[in-house]
Amino acid sequence: MDASTTKQLEEILSHIQDEKQMEKFMEHPKVSDSYRDFISYYLSLPSTQNLTDTDLIERSGLEKSYYYQIRKGTRHPSRDKVLRLCIGGHLSLRETTRALELNGSAPLYPKNRRDIILTVALNQKASLIDTNLLLDQYGEEPLA
Numbered sequence: 001m002d003a004s005t006t007k008q009l010e011e012i013l014s015h016i017q018d019e020k021q022m023e024k025f026m027e028h029p030k031v032s033d034s035y036r037d038f039i040s041y042y043l044s045l046p047s048t049q050n051l052t053d054t055d056l057i058e059r060s061g062l063e064k065s066y067y068y069q070i071r072k073g074t075r076h077p078s079r080d081k082v083l084r085l086c087i088g089g090h091l092s093l094r095e096t097t098r099a100l101e102l103n104g105s106a107p108l109y110p111k112n113r114r115d116i117i118l119t120v121a122l123n124q125k126a127s128l129i130d131t132n133l134l135l136d137q138y139g140e141e142p143l144a
Contacts (some may be wrong), residue, residue, distance in 0.1 A: 038077070038103035043071070048089040051089065080144045082099055087128050087131055117131075117135055118131065
């Protein structure tokens with residue numbers, strides 16, 4: 001769902017006062033998120049669809065075999081690997097938050113120094129190298 005659609009749905013939802021209205025609202029096709037896992041969501045996003053697998057591998061710095069194992073669903077990526085893929089795919093903060101959620105990983109936490117730096121890097125559409133340099137500059141561990 002894009003932001004405007006979500007905003008419209010939130011507005012409609014704010015006026016629902018009974019179960020019958022709620023059930024009708026839940027029938028709306030935009031309400032159910034069809035993505036059940038990180039990789040299907042990740043590969044469906046316009047920013048990643050505009051890139052080849054080779055581009056995503058190169059930009060995320062992942063090993064080719066590891067990337068394809070994630071893609072096939074035979075490997076479950078760590079939080080840092082998901083963040084590397086999100087940075088490599090130039091995902092927005094909102095898209096990255098959803099990707100982390102679908103992976104079962106903790107979201108970026110605004111009280112955590114490292115997560116603050118990662119959030120700024122995502123907002124700047126920084127490369128993986130620039131993100132790791134920024135993390136290093138502030139004495140934080142690079143994305144593994």
